[in-house]
Amino acid sequence: MGSGLLPWVLLAYLLIGAGVGASMWRRGHPAAQAAAALVAWPLLVGPAEGAEGLPTGKGPHAARIIAAFAALRASLAEPSGQDLIPAAEVQGMERSLLAADARIGLVDRLLSDPEIAASAQPLQIARARAAQEIEASLREVIQLRIQIGLVALAGDTAPVRSRVQSLAARVRALSEMNSEMNSAEEKITA
Amino acid sequence: MNLITLSTRLLRDPVALIAEFSDPANPDGLRRLMPALLALVGLGGGIFGAVVGSYRGGLQTVYAAAKFPFLLLIPVLVCLPAIHAICAACEVEVRYTRLALAGLAGLARTAILLAASSPIIWLVYSVRIDYHLAILAMVGTLGLVGLPGLSTVVRTLPGSGMLRQAALAGSLGLICLCMAQSGWLLRPFVARPAGEVSFLRPVEEDIFSSLGATVLASLGAYQDWEPEGAGVIGRTGGRGAHEGGE
């Protein structure tokens, strides 16, 4: 190959791979997996998933939210539903609802302490309102699916848009409630 | 999962396989599947490479078999971060591990199909076709069996609409660009029967200047195209030009 630099480039690549493989080996991964990392480590060294993925904490409504949005996506994947709502918008609303729900889960864990529960009325009120709003949002999602189905028959997409706006408004209101819960939590902590 | 079961699942329903192993509840899915997928890429690519190298025969068969899996792997390894970022910019939300798994599964699917198409290539090469036709047959087969692999990745990306199309077009463009350059770097695969056998050629010029010279030559405008060492590697390695193959 006649080049002095190429072996060094390859060596650097393999050294990084060896580092990734060794770290996997130390964490108890089998040797085959660690060896595979030697060659294909760029596949394993991606951006942190937390930044792009869905919220990691779970609340009491998480399963229902995920199921509702999966059903919504299925409706949008039908020929009449395509391009009605940007996938990103659906994803954004799901993420916001899951984040609000995760917050409720956090508050629930806080309220499970009897000492805190006794003096946390504002927090309980905020929690109840947030839960109510999530329930309402889930019902909106069902209505949205019905409207998407009707587009196939009537062809008018305006009601879908207005449902999306209404759902978006609810989701936004939930974000505001999050800050209410935050301040209630802070008061209790103080 | 053994290689035969994995191959069957890759050929029948790769999207279900990707969904199962990239589930957030299964955070080690990519790591667990990676050795087997890499083995399939190595095996399938190696078989096809050996058949391609058999055009020249001898040591070239071994060299081409060793290099071919890397021709498939390098573009994915190099382009994956960019493809992930392009998808995110186009609001096509896909996790990096899912995309990596889809890329690797697509490659493994392509490699299996390449291995399956090897007998056809061997048959064509066995009748001593022209050198340029031999290259064309290799590139054509690669393009043809690359499509099902590509469709695996495309079907993994969520959403619909113009932005998704833009993300796909951008990603495809990048992969093609890198695959063309990787092919140029790892040449020769098909060597002339009387040509010199070499594992790799010197790092010189690039695929586009080579294509340009070929197009000009085919139009009758012959130029004295002397490839020179290019890039940081090529410049430090000095100049070198060999006859042999593509």
Added chain:
Amino acid sequence: MQPAEATLPAPVSLLSVPPPALSAPPALSAALPVMSAPPLGAARVLRAAVGMAGLGAVAALGGHDASLLSGLEAGLVPVLGTGVLTAPALLVAHQYLNLQAEPRALLQDLGQSFCRVGDVALGLVPVVGLFVLTTDIAPMLFGLLYLAAGALGLGICVLRMEQTERLAGTNGGGFMMLSLGLCWAVLAGLIGLRLCVGPLLAIL
């Protein structure tokens, strides 16, 4: 499908599905739209800036006499300069046309697009790196990829701003915003191209 359509009542009655008992949805304010992008933060902005500067620096390594500084300049200056020079014009035109979305929301969209372009630039570093190591066309390729990423960022930004305006709830606001956004994108594109010329020539 034809006979069914003939017997259908008017679309209005068809679409009047009685909603379940819901509390009234909160009024739509001109707040930020519900988007999929992660929130803007110093870390994201910094990562984007590092991505752009890094891409330029890597491309400069492939140039024959280019310095690292000219590479950093080529990566950062065109996008930052375009943002600084054109964002005020966009905000002024937006307010002048009586559009409803809050300027803060538009700035957020601009910021998101900057971060997205920066992320793409960061992702492109290995690609340009491969070409730097093995070809002499890396600076040219950098120019092309950088322009493509910039064009993509502008396009996404226009779409986001249109969505922001639509969610702010005005009739016809979305179309107005789209038109304004396209005009702005043309201006930003031209200014971006102008700002690209010097730094690009320096590394070519």
